[in-house]
Amino acid sequence: MLRVRSMLFVGLWGTLVGGVACGSARESAPGATAPPAVEEVAPEEPATGAAAEAPAGPVVDDAFGGRLYDRFYDGERFSPDRASTPGTADGSGGPLGNGTLLLADGSALLNDAGHDYRLKNFFGWDLRGAQGIYGAAYQDKATVVERNLLDPAFELEEIRVLIRDGSDVVPGYGTVLDELELESLLAFIGGVREGRLPHPDRIWSLSEGTPGNYRLAPGGDAARGKQLYADRCAGCHGKDGTRFLFDEGAYSLGSHARQKAYEDWLKILNGHPFSKMKRFVRGANGEELGQEVLDLLAALCDRTEFPLGAASKPDVEEGDPRCGAYLR
Ligand code: HEC
Structure with a gap:
């Protein structure tokens, strides 16, 4: 795990965490992956609230990044515009406060296609976009985009900019994720690309x-x-x-x-x-x-x-x- 060296992050983190949720319910640090002993674990309902997901300190964590890739929000900090009401923006949170995110040109991307702003819906569970499991040759999902995040010709630096600022089809996440969350997301994507984490083909x-x-x-x-x-x-x-x-x-x-x-x-x-x-x-x-x-x-x-x-x-x-x- 990479320690974030700059003190800027510490300050930023404190501000952001304080802003989104009370810290008391926060779970143990990411990377504390020791599994709970069988007898100590009650059947768990999923915890809710941003505090349940946030790492306990300023650390870049690729597992946390992978969970953000799956779904970056719970209902509290962001609730996506509803796909069932096409043409209207009726969620909450996000840069416009209505549950939408912005494309690179600053226009709001509605959820009419049902992507729910989840990165996995744009790039698939295998990160390969239209070349992967959601592509036309396979599960053929309407929300998938062309870009393959595992394509070596596509530099990680370009991915960073794409995820932060968006494109003409993918929204930018820089307005809803803080620096540490963006870095964790990048650590996840980079980890799969660079072999620190398994490539889907391995499995x-x-x-x-x-x-x-x-x-x-x-x-x-x-x-x-x-x-x-x-x-x-x-x-x-x-x-x-x-x-x-x-x-x-x-x-x-x-x-x-x-x-x-x-x-x-x-x-x-x-x-x-x-x-x-x-x-x-x-x-x-x-x-x-x-x-x-x-x-x-x-x-x-x-x-x-x-x-x-x-x-x-x-x-x-x-x-x-x-x-x-x-x-x-
Ligand atoms: C601390 C409790 C806990 C432990 C330990 C745990 N899980 Fe889970 N698991 C959960 C909870 C809670 C969910 C989410 C349930 C939900 O919200 O649908 C979940 C979800 C999952 C899912 C997702 C299923 C889906 O349809 O989304 C899989 C797969 C899974 N667990 C496999 C495993 C495996 C394999 C292990 C051991 C390596 C494991 N889990 C250990 C609590 C746990």
Whole structure:
């Protein structure tokens, strides 16, 4: 983790944190990734409020950056313009106070396309924009933009400017994220580009015309993943991943991972925004972190160990290509 050297950040941070929320509810420092002991952990509801997400000090944190990439706001500091009311700006927060962000030319970008201003909706869960999982060849999402953040021809410095100031299709985040948040976001994107964090290809590959449009990568060790799960995840998610369900009861943890690992790789790598779910995988570099994520996802492909529970959406069928050989 990089310490921010300039004292400017300390002052800035104090001001900003003081401005958005009371500090008392703040969680432990990012990077304190020691998993909670099983017996100490009650079933956790996601915490709310900016204070739940903010790191406890002036440190650039790529896991925090990854969660900002997923969703940078909760309902308090910013509530996006509603997609269900096209043509009107009816959110709250942001530079105009109405839940919109601005394009590079200063005009407000409405949420009519349903991107909700989440970077993952513009660039996909794999950061590859139109060349990735949300692109036309794969899941074909209307909100995806051309730019591939993992394209080496696209300098990190250009990405910094794009994220801060926006373009003609992507809004600028410089009006809603402070310096430390922007740097954390850049540390996440740079980490994936430079190998400090796993590249999505390390964990799954794009697959045209098959369910979900991806396949888990070979080389995962499901037995090791099962042990990792018991040690680091079961305390919250329950022994079999059914303690709480996702997407309004549609998925258990297992059935979600068997159908949406292109999304869960990022959640497991960085945590889930504004919740107790942080980065619980460990490793000195992208290779080691990626191996833990892949091992966990391989383990979660076992339908007996990680069943549907009370989830409403049916599980994958025999032979489903997403888990491939890991499916049990
Ligand atoms: C401290 C408690 C805690 C621990 C430990 C924990 N999680 Fe979570 N996890 C959560 C919470 C809370 C959520 C968010 C639930 C919500 O808001 O939908 C979550 C969300 C997730 C999601 C996102 C699912 C979705 O549909 O968005 C995945 C995947 C996940 N956890 C996997 C894991 C794995 C794998 C581990 C172990 C490496 C782990 N979790 C450890 C609490 C925890």
